[in-house]
Amino acid sequence: MFRIGQGYDVHAFAEERPLIIGGVTIPHDKGLIGHSDADVLLHAITDAALGAIGEGDIGRHFPDTDAAFKDADSAKLLEEIWKVVEERGYELGNIDCTIIAQRPKMAPHIEEIRGRVAQLLKADVSQVNVKATTTEKLGFTGREEGIASLASILLVKKGAAL
Numbered sequence: 001m002f003r004i005g006q007g008y009d010v011h012a013f014a015e016e017r018p019l020i021i022g023g024v025t026i027p028h029d030k031g032l033i034g035h036s037d038a039d040v041l042l043h044a045i046t047d048a049a050l051g052a053i054g055e056g057d058i059g060r061h062f063p064d065t066d067a068a069f070k071d072a073d074s075a076k077l078l079e080e081i082w083k084v085v086e087e088r089g090y091e092l093g094n095i096d097c098t099i100i101a102q103r104p105k106m107a108p109h110i111e112e113i114r115g116r117v118a119q120l121l122k123a124d125v126s127q128v129n130v131k132a133t134t135t136e137k138l139g140f141t142g143r144e145e146g147i148a149s150l151a152s153i154l155l156v157k158k159g160a161a162l
């Protein structure tokens with residue numbers, strides 16, 4: 001009746017890249033680099049969903065060696081995986097996410113990200129939590145070399161009596 005999954009992702013900062021987190025473009029002096037749009041939060045969420053249904057990870061479904069996914073919109077990748085989740089008969093119970101970034105300040109953008117994640121997972125915003133933390137200037141995130149994200153997801157079988 002329940003399936004749990006967790007996801008973790010990291011992307012490095014680069015000059016002249018947009019910063020896209022949770023499907024939202026965030027004003028900043030640099031962005032994240034990747035084969036795709038490097039949306040570090042949506043990648044962690046996609047991995048959590050894949051983990052919950054026992055389907056490996058994002059790179060197995062969308063290889064970074066495949067030109068088809070060059071500059072891919074990570075929201076579309078997540079939507080594709082979410083269709084599989086729904087086909088297996090599951091819906092979102094809840095999801096809790098953490099963005100690990102020294103900068104920029106995420107607080108002004110959290111509600112917009114939360115709304116976008118809820119929309120992608122066909123859920124109510126009350127089922128989605130997004131938070132942020134610095135690492136107190138320690139490590140690669142603290143040195144502002146990149147951003148990391150974590151996601152923990154609970155899927156519930158549709159129509160299950162809880």
Ligand SMILES: Nc1ccn([C@@H]2O[C@H](COP(=O)(O)O)[C@@H](O)[C@H]2O)c(=O)n1
Nearest residue numbers: 101102103104105106107132133134135
């Ligand atoms: N990129 C970030 C990081 C943190 N926040 C908010 O600040 C609070 C304090 O951060 P600590 O790392 O000192 O725990 C945190 O709880 C977040 O609300 C942020 O907005 N953006």
Ligand SMILES: C[C@@]1(CO)OP(=O)(O)OP(=O)(O)OC[C@H]1O
Nearest residue numbers: 034035036043059062063064069
């Ligand atoms: C999303 C994919 C595919 O474009 O590329 P990246 O943006 O490099 O992201 P990553 O989190 O390394 O893993 C999955 C990739 O295959």
